[in-house]
Structure formats: C-alpha cells, structure tokens
Amino acid sequence: MRDLLLIGVDGGGTGCRARVRDQDGRLLGEVTGGATNVFTGVETALASILDTAIAALEAGGLGARDLARCVTGLGLAGANVPSVAAALHAQPLPFAAHAVETDAATACCGAFPEGEGAVAILGTGTAYALTHGGETRLLGGWGMMVSDVGSGADLGRRALAAALLAHDGVLAREGLPAALLAAFGDEPSAIAEFAKTALPRDFGGFSPLVWHHAEAGDAVALALVEEGLGVIEPMLRRCLALGVPRLALLGGLAPRYRPRIAADLAALVVQPAGDAMEGALALARSLLPATALRSSTSQAVA
Structure with a gap:
C-alpha cells in the first residue's frame, strides 16, 4: 500500500537513531535519541526507540498517529542474544510491521548493500558482521x-x-x-x-x-x-x-x-556505502510485500 512509510532504527548503548523514508526513498525525517541498551531493560529500550521514532516522524511533519502505517526495521545492539531477541519479539509495538536484527547485521547491510564485505562497529560496545556468498555472519x-x-x-x-x-x-x-x-x-x-x-x-x-x-x-x-x-x-x-x-x-x-x-x-578499509539506518531501512523494505498483503486482506474482510 502506498500510504505505508519506512523507518530504520539503529539502537546502541549510547544513542538511538531513526530515519523515516517514503516508499520512493524520499527522506522525511531523521533524529538521534537516547540510549537503547536492551541488556539493561527491554521495555526501557523500546520506550526510547518509540520516542525516537515519533521524533523522526515529527521532523517530517508527521506524528505518533502515523506509527500504525510504519514498517520498521530495528537494528539493535544485543539482539544477537536469543533471550534478548525473544523478549523484544514478545513486546507489542504500534507499527504496521517490524523486524529485529542485531545492529551489526544492519550496519553491514548498509555498508555493503551488494554484499561481500565486513564491518567492525567500534563504539560504546564492539561487534563485527560480514556478508559473503549471500549469507551474513556475526x-x-x-x-x-x-x-x-x-x-x-x-x-x-x-x-x-x-x-x-x-x-x-x-x-x-x-x-x-x-x-x-x-x-x-x-x-x-x-x-x-x-x-x-x-x-x-x-x-x-x-x-x-x-x-x-x-x-x-x-x-x-x-x-x-x-x-x-x-x-x-x-x-x-x-x-x-x-x-x-x-x-x-x-x-x-x-x-x-x-x-x-x-x-x-x-589498505582494505573502504568508505561504507551507507550507514546502519539504511541497513535497517532495507530490513523494513523486505517486509513491504507481506505487510501490503495483510493490509489488503484485512480491508477485504472488513
């Protein structure tokens, strides 16, 4: 559906960044918010994510009411730990659809959208991800x-x-x-x-x-x-x-x-093609066909 929006979130131990684009790729809003340390509390981290997502929407003249039409990719530090990932998936979120990956995976996708490269995230924490032969490894x-x-x-x-x-x-x-x-x-x-x-x-x-x-x-x-x-x-x-x-x-x-x-x-270090938010947006974009199908089915039933 053309009214769906895309949000890419990059959440780490120090800060959370969110970028909103429409389906044609136009930038609508982008902000940086508070920390999203899922190890110290999933509910607190998700509250920070929602606040940052809403602020990004508001930067584009939108608001909290538009969360329901947002398809969101969440790249979060700590999401590689199964218990953390399960806790994240158990929390209800107000998006039309969302998917969760570790921030290293979305960063790698953003840096090497065509594949074949590795990233080292060197920040409050460290993590590494590589894409080779169509597969991503952490x-x-x-x-x-x-x-x-x-x-x-x-x-x-x-x-x-x-x-x-x-x-x-x-x-x-x-x-x-x-x-x-x-x-x-x-x-x-x-x-x-x-x-x-x-x-x-x-x-x-x-x-x-x-x-x-x-x-x-x-x-x-x-x-x-x-x-x-x-x-x-x-x-x-x-x-x-x-x-x-x-x-x-x-x-x-x-x-x-x-x-x-x-x-x-x-000698092998290159400039990344894009950042972790672009990788998270690609994750969100992968959900679009299924999300549109669900929306159409819901309207037909109604």
Whole structure:
C-alpha cells in the first residue's frame, strides 16, 4: 500500500537513531535519541526507540498517529542474544510491521548493500558482521562483561581499574590514573560505588579521557588502547579469512582506531556505502510485500 512509510532504527548503548523514508526513498525525517541498551531493560529500550521514532516522524511533519502505517526495521545492539531477541519479539509495538536484527547485521547491510564485505562497529560496545556468498555472519558483540574488548565501555572500565592500581601504588600515580582518581575525589570507594550500578555508556564516558592521554603519550592509556587493538585486529583478520575482500570501520571510535591498525588491514578499509539506518531501512523494505498483503486482506474482510 502506498500510504505505508519506512523507518530504520539503529539502537546502541549510547544513542538511538531513526530515519523515516517514503516508499520512493524520499527522506522525511531523521533524529538521534537516547540510549537503547536492551541488556539493561527491554521495555526501557523500546520506550526510547518509540520516542525516537515519533521524533523522526515529527521532523517530517508527521506524528505518533502515523506509527500504525510504519514498517520498521530495528537494528539493535544485543539482539544477537536469543533471550534478548525473544523478549523484544514478545513486546507489542504500534507499527504496521517490524523486524529485529542485531545492529551489526544492519550496519553491514548498509555498508555493503551488494554484499561481500565486513564491518567492525567500534563504539560504546564492539561487534563485527560480514556478508559473503549471500549469507551474513556475526562475530563478537556479547556485551562488556565477556566481550567488546577495545570498546568505549571496555576502555573506561579498564582505565578505572588502572586508577585503583595507581591508588595502591602498583602503577605510577600520574597521567591517566591520576586524572581518574581526581575525578572521584581521590576516593577509591567512590569508584567502586560508581561501578556497582554503571551501565556501558557510563563506563564509556571515560573513553575520551583515555584517548586524550593516549595521544599525549601516556603509558597507561597507550597500553589500554594497544590491548583493544590486540583483539580488534585479529577479529578483522578473521573476517578476511572467512572470505570477504574489504572492511569498513564504523562507530564513534572508528576514527581513533583506523590510523593505528596494521597497514595491510588499513589498505582494505573502504568508505561504507551507507550507514546502519539504511541497513535497517532495507530490513523494513523486505517486509513491504507481506505487510501490503495483510493490509489488503484485512480491508477485504472488513
């Protein structure tokens, strides 16, 4: 049906982005909203998604009343975990139709719409996806506690651990550790209290400080970055070993890491054709025939 609209959502631990297009591809609205960390609460994440989708519609002169005619692709960090995906599918949403994929998969689709490429999402979390031979495969992206080495959240968490080591005299009380201790009033217990309830985006808030000190040559900060590269580079090589010919680095930390990766990997990094919202829009577009058929059948029955 021609009155159906398309929404592509890219939801991560720090922010949610939504883009609205009509079926002819015309951009109607686009906004950035709050975090959508599904690991810390599916209902809260979906509320953020709806708020962002409505804001994107309003940016195009539409509104919440139009959600019912929107076919929506949701690319969400954490959707690769089966229990999270099940919880997402169990929640009622006001769209005409929707589909959920991990943000890595939609990012890969957006970056390489014709296939044959791999993306590394380097942001609050990390995740990797590749498309080869018509199939998409995911690597990593299991969350900060057991994965995501090199992400903003991981850098922030490990930097705070280094600050505590400096407090105990194991590391020098200078540079990055000293700056972090000062941020907590030189109270190690304050760091522990912070960590009790901190979300990935909270740990990620210290990532810019890590990079600032790394670029100034701070030994602790450089070691943290090198440890991240020690996982990011092997993940990129694994993607190449699985058959893809090119790579794209996405996310807020991509510009930070790109100059630091090995020369042979850097030579294969290309500019993505589109972003994760375009990949989510492609996911939404794949639902159009079935959605139109359901709508026609409903009208015929009525």
